Amino acid sequence: MSAAAIDAQSLPAPRVTVNPWLIAIVVALASFMEVLDTTIANVALPYIAGGMGVSEDEASWVVTTYLVSNAIILTASSFLARMLGRKTFFLICLGIFTVSSVLCGFAPNLNALLLFRILQGLGGGGMVPVAQSILADAFPPAKRGQAFAVFGIAVVVAPVVGPTLGGWLSDNLSWHWCFLINAPVGAFAIALIAAVLQEPAKAKGTQPQDNTFDFIGFALVATFLGALEVMLDRGLEDDWFASPFIITSAAICTIAFVLMIPWEMSRRNPMIDLRMVATRQFGACFLVMLATGAILLATTQFLPQLVQQDFGYTATWAGLVLSPGGVVTMLMMFVVGRLAAKVQPKYLIIVGALVIAASMYSMTNVYGDLGFWFMARSRMLIGIGLPLIFIPIMTASYDGIPAGKTDQASALINAARNTGGSIGVSLVSNVLTHRQQFHQSRLVEQVTPSSPQYQDTLHQVTDFFVAQGNALAQAHQQAIQWIGQQVQIQASFLSYMDAFWVLMLIALSAIPLALTLRKVKLGGPAPAAH
Numbered sequence: 001m002s003a004a005a006i007d008a009q010s011l012p013a014p015r016v017t018v019n020p021w022l023i024a025i026v027v028a029l030a031s032f033m034e035v036l037d038t039t040i041a042n043v044a045l046p047y048i049a050g051g052m053g054v055s056e057d058e059a060s061w062v063v064t065t066y067l068v069s070n071a072i073i074l075t076a077s078s079f080l081a082r083m084l085g086r087k088t089f090f091l092i093c094l095g096i097f098t099v100s101s102v103l104c105g106f107a108p109n110l111n112a113l114l115l116f117r118i119l120q121g122l123g124g125g126g127m128v129p130v131a132q133s134i135l136a137d138a139f140p141p142a143k144r145g146q147a148f149a150v151f152g153i154a155v156v157v158a159p160v161v162g163p164t165l166g167g168w169l170s171d172n173l174s175w176h177w178c179f180l181i182n183a184p185v186g187a188f189a190i191a192l193i194a195a196v197l198q199e200p201a202k203a204k205g206t207q208p209q210d211n212t213f214d215f216i217g218f219a220l221v222a223t224f225l226g227a228l229e230v231m232l233d234r235g236l237e238d239d240w241f242a243s244p245f246i247i248t249s250a251a252i253c254t255i256a257f258v259l260m261i262p263w264e265m266s267r268r269n270p271m272i273d274l275r276m277v278a279t280r281q282f283g284a285c286f287l288v289m290l291a292t293g294a295i296l297l298a299t300t301q302f303l304p305q306l307v308q309q310d311f312g313y314t315a316t317w318a319g320l321v322l323s324p325g326g327v328v329t330m331l332m333m334f335v336v337g338r339l340a341a342k343v344q345p346k347y348l349i350i351v352g353a354l355v356i357a358a359s360m361y362s363m364t365n366v367y368g369d370l371g372f373w374f375m376a377r378s379r380m381l382i383g384i385g386l387p388l389i390f391i392p393i394m395t396a397s398y399d400g401i402p403a404g405k406t407d408q409a410s411a412l413i414n415a416a417r418n419t420g421g422s423i424g425v426s427l428v429s430n431v432l433t434h435r436q437q438f439h440q441s442r443l444v445e446q447v448t449p450s451s452p453q454y455q456d457t458l459h460q461v462t463d464f465f466v467a468q469g470n471a472l473a474q475a476h477q478q479a480i481q482w483i484g485q486q487v488q489i490q491a492s493f494l495s496y497m498d499a500f501w502v503l504m505l506i507a508l509s510a511i512p513l514a515l516t517l518r519k520v521k522l523g524g525p526a527p528a529a530h
Contacts, residue, residue: 020138022196024150027131030094030189032154033182034124037066037101038421039162039300040178047175052110065114067233067422069121071225074415075271076218077126078408081133083213087197090130091190096123098186105180120179128155129410134197136398136410148394149337152387155417157326159300164319171316217271220260225415227253232426236433273408276401282409284513285397286416288349291510292389293417294424295356295503299382302428302499307375310368310492321372325379332387345392349514352388353507355381360504364497368489389510399520424506428499435498440491447487457483 041048041062049059081089100119107113131151139147169177231249238246264270276282304318313321339348359381394413401409447454458479465475 020143020147021150023138024135024147026189026192026196027090027134028150028154029185030090030193031128031131031151032158033185033189034097034127035155035158036162036165037120037124037179037182038070038418039159039297040166041066041175044166044170044175044178047170048110048113051175052113054110058110061110061114062117063233065117066121066124067418068226068229069118070125071229071415071418072222073122073125074129074411074418075221075225077129077411078405079213079218079271080126081130086130086134087193090127090134090197091193093123093126093130094186094190094193096120097127098123098182098190101179101182101186105176105178105183129414132394132410132413143341147337148340148391149333149387152333152390152394153330155390157329159297161326163300163304164316164322167316167319212269214264214267214269214271217260217264217267220256220263221272224253224256224260225419227256228419229422232422235426236429272412273405276405276409277412279400280516281400281518282397282412284516285393286412288389288393288510288513289397289413289416290420290423291506291513292386292393293420294427294506295360295382296386296417296424297421298424298428298503299379301425302432302496303375303379306366306496310489310496311370317372321375322379324376325383328380328383329387332384333391336387336391340391340395344517344519345396346514346517346519348388348392349517350511352385352392353510353514355385355388356507357504359385360500360507363500364504366493366496366500368493385507396517396520399518424503427502431499431502432495436491436495439494440487443487443491447483454483 045059045062048062049055052059077089083089084092097120100116100123103116104113104120107116132148135147135151165181166178169175169181227249231246231253234249235246240246241250260272261274264272264274277286300322303321304313307313307321308318336348359378362381363378397409397413449455458476461479461482462472462475465478466472468475470478
């Protein structure tokens with residue numbers, strides 16, 4: 001029978017013989033590791049390229065392959081968790097992730113590293129949605145907000161920690177440790193999960209679910225998501241639709257999507273429940289999570305890039321710009337966890353969206369004399385806003401979802417976060433590239449040798465370089481180069497302003513979506529299914 005038709009009273013009830021908060025901490029630890037690996041390798045790419053004798057463009061597939069395999073396994077995680085049991089599936093995923101992390105650290109060449117990253121993505125992709133399902137069933141609705149706060153620390157803080165940790169390990173040890181660091185943490189997590197986590201006990205009268213695997217649906221969904229991830233991640237580097245590879249990826253993505261809709265809508269046990277996505281409550285949560293993922297990963301990637309390129313920060317200091325925001329996020333997770341039990345999700349989401357929009361608006365005034373704490377404060381504002389969106393979305397998305405479908409709901413929400421992150425990074429990359437070219441061409445039009453302002457600036461800068469001990473001819477050439485560099489820097493600042501405007505609009509788009517959410521039951525006793 002369809003999982004949607006199972007009566008809530010007859011659904012499996014977890015046998016809670018240990019403190020559920022211990023379960024929350026353990027699954028959050030495993031999830032932290034997995035999400036960390038979506039960003040930890042980004043800053044290590046130059047080291048990987050140098051160590052393996054390949055170009056940075058080739059090395060960037062280390063990130064792409066992980067994201068693609070991660071997206072693909074998300075679609076099957078719901079079925080595999082039902083078939084194998086959540087605990088068994090979670091341990092298998094964690095074991096694959098840990099072992100493949102060690103193999104990545106000892107990979108002899110790029111081909112081997114890419115293969116092991118695919119395995120790592122397959123293992124990691126199944127952990128996060130199952131972790132959410134475990135929390136949703138281990139805690140009653142009145143406590144879910146606080147439970148998701150613990151989980152949220154892993155999902156929101158890990159991408160912030162990733163670049164800082166990856167940069168430090170690569171600078172002071174080697175890039176191999178970006179992967180090897182997972183080994184002791186993974187072994188510890190496996191031991192704890194094996195000890196504290198239990199499979200849900202089936203309640204009396206429970207009828208067996210239809211465990212028929214939708215192979216065609218899985219192939220279509222996996223092809224769609226995989227091709228979309230490849231297209232978004234490689235589009236800018238390959239010049240988008242000027243590249244036959246990107247055209248082919250887009251065609252495959254489109255065909256798979258078109259075929260997926262009628263197939264999944266006609267299945268009794270679909271790989272992706274499109275009817276769930278089409279509902280007002282879950283659909284709005286899905287779209288808001290897309291926006292949240294876009295803002296989280298885009299700011300995590302491009303704020304350090306801004307301060308390194310245009311402010312001269314080292315990799316360590318660029319990572320430290322994100323650190324205060326990570327601390328604020330951790331504190332806010334627990335605050336919002338308590339608020340979620342008292343305030344309707346829609347209102348928290350609106351406040352969070354406004355706070356993030358305010359942070360992005362402040363960054364539209366970026367210029368060369370800004371200090372460290374201006375950047376850090378901007379990230380701290382994001383650290384306040386993200387939990388106000390993330391936890392209410394997790395709470396609201398499960399409202400009205402039968403317990404038998406929490407695994408699929410988790411997979412869809414995490415697919416939204418990952419896909420949104422890829423869309424956000426791709427969108428901001430394109431804005432930066434094209435708008436920098438636009439602004440540079442406009443600025444160059446104003447830098448004409450015949451203008452008095454240009455000649456005055458050239459004279460002053462030449463005098464400065466002469467005062468530094470350079471010959472007049474050399475100082476004149478250095479002055480011309482300096483003016484050219486200033487044009488590039490100003491064009492870069494203007495392009496980042498445009499990018500932050502785009503992110504501000506993405507944050508504001510969550511407000512009308514939040515207003516469509518219905519009220520959820522706050523507090524009260526847990527239903528019988530839990």
